Amino acid sequence: MISDRAKDVIKSGGEWVSSVDLENTLMGHPAILEAAVIGVPDDRWDERPMACVVLKPNVEATAEELRAWLTERTAKFCVPERWTFITEVPKTSVGKFDKKVLRAANTAGELSVEKLA
Numbered sequence: 001m002i003s004d005r006a007k008d009v010i011k012s013g014g015e016w017v018s019s020v021d022l023e024n025t026l027m028g029h030p031a032i033l034e035a036a037v038i039g040v041p042d043d044r045w046d047e048r049p050m051a052c053v054v055l056k057p058n059v060e061a062t063a064e065e066l067r068a069w070l071t072e073r074t075a076k077f078c079v080p081e082r083w084t085f086i087t088e089v090p091k092t093s094v095g096k097f098d099k100k101v102l103r104a105a106n107t108a109g110e111l112s113v114e115k116l117a
Helices: 002-006 019-026 063-071 099-107
Strands: 009-012 015-018 032-042 046-055 082-085
Touching: 009 032, 009 046, 015 019, 019 032, 019 046, 019 063, 032 099, 046 063, 063 082
Parallel strands: 046 082
Antiparallel strands: 009 015, 032 046
């Protein structure tokens, strides 16, 4: 769908942030099995990326560790302040990440979100 493709970029304070680039970079971390990045409303920047992360079995990582790792690999304005750890990324019938489900869960307050300063 074209409308969902448009949500693969997040306009944050006038800058375009690619959620796909962030996801691919995050999935390069040794502790991460899957990662989806969605845009969430932000009072200061209109919208900011939020990382939805699935850790590999029997592996631990904190949002702070993952943010530090990501900061070394991408532009600072792209790095999310909000992180949520989930058991799996919802998928469409063809196996693509279903970010509409994640956005709806976030809007409904169903995700446990950690906001880093």
